Amino acid sequence: MEDELLGLKNEASTALAAVENKSGLEDFRVKYLGRKGLFSAVMRKLGQVSKEDRPRIGKLANQIKKDLESDFSAQLAALDSQTLTTQMTGIDSTLPGRHVPFGKLHPVSQIMDEVCGIFEGLGFAVAEGPDVETDFYNFEALNIPPHHPARDMHDTFYVDDKVLLRTHTSPMQARIMEKERPPLRVIAPGKVYRCDSDITHTPMFHQVEGFLVDRKISFADLKGVLSVFVAKMFDSKTPIRFRPSFFPFTEPSAEIDIGCVICHGKGCRVCKHTGWLEILGAGLIDPEVFHRVGYDSEEFSGFAFGLGIERIAMLKYGINDIRLYYENDLRFLTQF
Ligand code: PHE
Numbered sequence: 303m304e305d306e307l308l309g310l311k312n313e314a315s316t317a318l319a320a321v322e323n324k325s326g327l328e329d330f331r332v333k334y335l336g337r338k339g340l341f342s343a344v345m346r347k348l349g350q351v352s353k354e355d356r357p358r359i360g361k362l363a364n365q366i367k368k369d370l371e372s373d374f375s376a377q378l379a380a381l382d383s384q385t386l387t388t389q390m391t392g393i394d395s396t397l398p399g400r401h402v403p404f405g406k407l408h409p410v411s412q413i414m415d416e417v418c419g420i421f422e423g424l425g426f427a428v429a430e431g432p433d434v435e436t437d438f439y440n441f442e443a444l445n446i447p448p449h450h451p452a453r454d455m456h457d458t459f460y461v462d463d464k465v466l467l468r469t470h471t472s473p474m475q476a477r478i479m480e481k482e483r484p485p486l487r488v489i490a491p492g493k494v495y496r497c498d499s500d501i502t503h504t505p506m507f508h509q510v511e512g513f514l515v516d517r518k519i520s521f522a523d524l525k526g527v528l529s530v531f532v533a534k535m536f537d538s539k540t541p542i543r544f545r546p547s548f549f550p551f552t553e554p555s556a557e558i559d560i561g562c563v564i565c566h567g568k569g570c571r572v573c574k575h576t577g578w579l580e581i582l583g584a585g586l587i588d589p590e591v592f593h594r595v596g597y598d599s600e601e602f603s604g605f606a607f608g609l610g611i612e613r614i615a616m617l618k619y620g621i622n623d624i625r626l627y628y629e630n631d632l633r634f635l636t637q638f
Contacts, residue, residue, distance in 0.1 A: 459496075512606065
């Protein structure tokens, strides 16, 4: 038995040394070290060895198995490194690695996050709604009946008679109010669509709607919230002004301007020499909107505002053509 073991050891060592590649190595493993291999076969005969000899032979067998296994691992490592060397031939490993550029958020997403972050800091909850909207939520619930002249301003993409791509995020006012009771403090960011395209308009752009409904809400509350927003978004010294305007779903309504961030009020091309830039539309929610969602307008009042993200980003970064956002030119996008 001892001779048989030693013979097997020599035979295996010679075979291992002759192995040239990985498949040869696998054949070797199966033939000698596998469960049905030659070594196991010899080991099964250990039972026939006399009691006195068994510990010695057993120890020898274990030692031989260990040696074979460690030689096997060494040969495997040698073959691996040989493969690597072959693959590396002709490659200059001292060259610097290939640079994989990091992606980052699109400037519109960055501004969107920033705007939402400011309102979340003021306690507003975030809600999202569908881009494909019904005529009811986009117009009727907002006090814009069929044939109302305000519909002309919206350049609507219609899917069919009663379904359209939302032209603003204001339908979210009606959707949320219909489901919930005041007090409400909500912002609704998202995409909106208008059939319009030039250097200040793209057929798809982003808005953030904001509204707050509670008891005794006045224009002063609107002014307070928007002043905080402008101070955080631009800089705390940026002047702000409210200009009377009209929206069917707010009364009174206003458009809000900030002092031109480019010329600081001196007058330039961006502000068309007025010193002011319009940034959003707002107002106190029209009692008519409350009636449609079943709120008592004697008990509750609230304000709403809507701002365009691309526009804010253009003002913040001094960009003069809105289409740049959507041309996917990395020379433009990587600047932010
Ligand atoms: N929805 C209006 C627009 O897109 C903006 C607005 C929102 C005005 C909320 C008043 C209140 O022009």
